[in-house]
Amino acid sequence: MVLADAGCEVTLWGRRATLVDAINTGRTNPDYLPGVELPAGVRATTDPAEAARGADFTVLAVPSQTLRANLAEWAPLLPSDTVLVSLMKGVELGTAKRMSEVIEEVAKVPAERVAVLTGPNLAKEVAARQPAAAVVACVDESVAQRLQTACHTAYFRPYTNTDVVGCELGGAVKNVIALAVGIATGMGLGDNAKASLITRGLAETTRLGLAMGADAHTFAGLAGMGDLVATCSSPLSRNNTFGTNLGRGMSLAETIAVTKQTAEGVKSCESVLDLARRHGVDMPLTETVVEIVHEGKPPLVALKGLMSRSAKPERH
Numbered sequence: 595m596v597l598a599d600a601g602c603e604v605t606l607w608g609r610r611a612t613l614v615d616a617i618n619t620g621r622t623n624p625d626y627l628p629g630v631e632l633p634a635g636v637r638a639t640t641d642p643a644e645a646a647r648g649a650d651f652t653v654l655a656v657p658s659q660t661l662r663a664n665l666a667e668w669a670p671l672l673p674s675d676t677v678l679v680s681l682m683k684g685v686e687l688g689t690a691k692r693m694s695e696v697i698e699e700v701a702k703v704p705a706e707r708v709a710v711l712t713g714p715n716l717a718k719e720v721a722a723r724q725p726a727a728a729v730v731a732c733v734d735e736s737v738a739q740r741l742q743t744a745c746h747t748a749y750f751r752p753y754t755n756t757d758v759v760g761c762e763l764g765g766a767v768k769n770v771i772a773l774a775v776g777i778a779t780g781m782g783l784g785d786n787a788k789a790s791l792i793t794r795g796l797a798e799t800t801r802l803g804l805a806m807g808a809d810a811h812t813f814a815g816l817a818g819m820g821d822l823v824a825t826c827s828s829p830l831s832r833n834n835t836f837g838t839n840l841g842r843g844m845s846l847a848e849t850i851a852v853t854k855q856t857a858e859g860v861k862s863c864e865s866v867l868d869l870a871r872r873h874g875v876d877m878p879l880t881e882t883v884v885e886i887v888h889e890g891k892p893p894l895v896a897l898k899g900l901m902s903r904s905a906k907p908e909r910h
């Protein structure tokens with residue numbers, strides 16, 4: 595919708611023919627964005643070759659853990675000069691790779707042909723054309739500028755950045771911190787606790803980013819602080835809501851059963867922790883989220899553990 599509003603011709607690929615038909619005939623996606631009328635510049639198809647044909651930009655927005663398998667099928671269909679754009683906020687399980695790394699590897703394209711769009715962009719608000727800013731990142735600034743032009747509208751304001759590593763980490767780790775903040779909400783903790791989690795969450799994200807060569811400024815920007823604030827304070831966030839349900843005492847299985855859409859942090863907390871260990875970085879909040887979500891640690895026990903960690907200067 596954003597691309598079409600900015601004047602681009604958009605072809606969506608969808609797996610289900612019924613949804614594709616609903617988009618083409620009813621101009622709406624009833625399963626995911628009911629009540630939102632899609633602009634005339636958006637059409638849909640179930641044929642990936644048709645979607646890829648002649649595309650200047652190929653925007654990838656499947657759940658992170660499914661990217662590798664999907665892209666392997668699509669890669670042979672892509673135009674040789676298309677720029678692949680990742681909207682995904684996750685880290686691959688097993689390899690601990692960022693989405694742009696998976697794209698480069700599977701589509702066999704150089705980093706200059708891969709861009710990332712991230713920032714505080716809760717889908718429902720964007721679809722309602724409520725104002726939002728974002729970041730488009732690519733190691734090649736001219737490519738980021740082309741994408742910026744392609745998605746700049748009266749309600750959507752993208753900034754460019756060349757720090758792809760920092761932008762991707764900001765998006766992936768904020769989902770893990772949103773789970774932590776959600777758990778705190780579910781436990782009935784107050785705003786001081788939530789602000790402390792957000793701030794210390796940003797500290798550990800920045801620590802990991804610096805170890806991986808990212809620019810510290812990125813984490814104070816839209817991809818870092820911006821997305822963290824939006825996600826950790828909004829009930830529209832699936833990760834935040836997922837955490838709230840866990841904090842209220844639901845089991846993991848019950849929480850998964852009531853979660854209709856993708857909550858990336860549930861899987862990515864493990865791959866982010868893997869990444870942290872590979873880089874020798876301490877990420878106590880991420881580690882605690884993994885313990886609560888995947889190892890059954892009661893949130894109250896986890897809270898006591900965090901509060902009794904050894905005292906240290908804020909910069910560490």
Ligand SMILES: NC(=O)C1=CN([C@@H]2O[C@H](COP(=O)(O)OP(=O)(O)OC[C@H]3O[C@@H](n4cnc5c(N)ncnc54)[C@H](O)[C@@H]3O)[C@@H](O)[C@H]2O)C=CC1
Binds near residue numbers: 660664684717855
């Ligand atoms: N929804 C949001 O507010 C935002 C989401 N994102 C990111 O976008 C990415 C996608 O998330 P959403 O679209 O929100 O998730 P979603 O759960 O709303 O939709 C995922 C889509 O992928 C499809 N899908 C699921 N498994 C698939 C598979 N194996 N192969 C192909 N398609 C599959 C689903 O049918 C659905 O159409 C995530 O990485 C998320 O972090 C980024 C910014 C905002």
Ligand SMILES: O=C(CO)COP(=O)(O)O
Binds near residue numbers: 716769831833
């Ligand atoms: O990334 C998002 C907003 O920027 C969406 O967050 P959730 O995936 O938690 O809904």
